Amino acid sequence: MARTPRLGPYICGIDAALDVVSGKWKGLILWELHAHGVRRFAELRRALPGVSEKMLTQHLRQMEEDELIHRTVYAEVPPKVEYTLTEAGAALNEALLPLGEWGRDRIRRSRLEVVADPHTSVSATA
Amino acid sequence: MARTPRLGPYICGIDAALDVVSGKWKGLILWELHAHGVRRFAELRRALPGVSEKMLTQHLRQMEEDELIHRTVYAEVPPKVEYTLTEAGAALNEALLPLGEWGRDRIRRSRLEVVADPHTSVSATA
DNA sequence: CCCTTCACTTACCAAAAGGTAAGTACCGCA
DNA sequence: TGCGGTACTTACCTTTTGGTAAGTGAAGGG
Numbered sequence: 674m675a676r677t678p679r680l681g682p683y684i685c686g687i688d689a690a691l692d693v694v695s696g697k698w699k700g701l702i703l704w705e706l707h708a709h710g711v712r713r714f715a716e717l718r719r720a721l722p723g724v725s726e727k728m729l730t731q732h733l734r735q736m737e738e739d740e741l742i743h744r745t746v747y748a749e750v751p752p753k754v755e756y757t758l759t760e761a762g763a764a765l766n767e768a769l770l771p772l773g774e775w776g777r778d779r780i781r782r783s784r785l786e787v788v789a790d791p792h793t794s795v796s797a798t799a
Numbered sequence: 800m801a802r803t804p805r806l807g808p809y810i811c812g813i814d815a816a817l818d819v820v821s822g823k824w825k826g827l828i829l830w831e832l833h834a835h836g837v838r839r840f841a842e843l844r845r846a847l848p849g850v851s852e853k854m855l856t857q858h859l860r861q862m863e864e865d866e867l868i869h870r871t872v873y874a875e876v877p878p879k880v881e882y883t884l885t886e887a888g889a890a891l892n893e894a895l896l897p898l899g900e901w902g903r904d905r906i907r908r909s910r911l912e913v914v915a916d917p918h919t920s921v922s923a924t925a
Numbered sequence: 926c927c928c929t930t931c932a933c934t935t936a937c938c939a940a941a942a943g944g945t946a947a948g949t950a951c952c953g954c955a
Numbered sequence: 956t957g958c959g960g961t962a963c964t965t966a967c968c969t970t971t972t973g974g975t976a977a978g979t980g981a982a983g984g985g
Contacts, residue, residue, distance in 0.1 A: 681911045684848070686902030687826040687895055689911060695821050697943070700813040714962055722810070725944060730963060740909075750951055751961035761905070768901040769813055771894040776812030776819075779887070783866075785807045785815060823973070840932055851974060856933060876981055877931040 679739065690768070693739050696732050698724050700769065706742065706758045707766045714754050722788060741765060805865065816894070819865050822858050824850050826895065832868065832884045833892045840880050848914060867891060 683689040694700055698721050705720050706712055712720070718729055733756065736742045741762035747753040758766065780787060809815040820826055824847050831846045832838055838846070844855055859882065862868045867888035873879040884892065906913060 682914045683906060683911060684827060684914050686899035688902065689906050690898045690902030691826060700817060701810060754962065765901055768897040771897055772816045773812035775891055775894040776814065776816030780809060780815050785809060788808045788810050854973065880932065
């Protein structure tokens, strides 16, 4: 658990991609970073309604290991840490677009619930 | 747990789509059905290396609830059950194609392991 | 006569994922 | 003096997910 176990063996590409996005908030983190370019820890926390600090750091660390995001620490006080997408992360985000389209169709089709949070950048644009 | 809990509320489309594909074998089931059109239970079992019967039925039932697949039972003995993709299932599969592309890139990039099973239709074509 | 095949179900267990709450250390503000 | 903000870590617990092994019941083959 300490060292990443997310490295196959995989059966196909879908497998290898899902392994990296599955996690309750990873899709949203990807989207937030895509929408804003650069985000700090607390900005991400505020953008993801209901995320715990533990889960957020855990996801961010894994995504860093998986080379989806960059993490830049500034030696200041109070601390400042910035997150951005890597090239692979940006490409993954693009690859997720059709899936997001399909998901929105599913929500319409089945009249599923959506969280009531219309001012969040995420729900407004995704 | 008896009745499907996979119905949000969702934050965005990615959310609603990932909810439906996450599950160890769902991507593969989708792909198998796409590749062959119609598949029986035992054919799927043989196509997914290592799947347990419990998980396979569980996944198939959920995918039926989520309207990704059709299930046709023939009143014969020995029993015969056929699975096919619904329109939504086929569309989901299409939406997963770019993700599969990205995943294959990731495998190449990071030189990750792939299961050694070159004769399986899944690994050969996905 | 027993073994296998078909498509499952059930009970039980282990591992993984995720949530809660607290602590850390330093700063600015009132 | 004490609160809130910065970015975390740690311990503990619950929920979810997946796996193992067995049972079902009728038919066809050796």
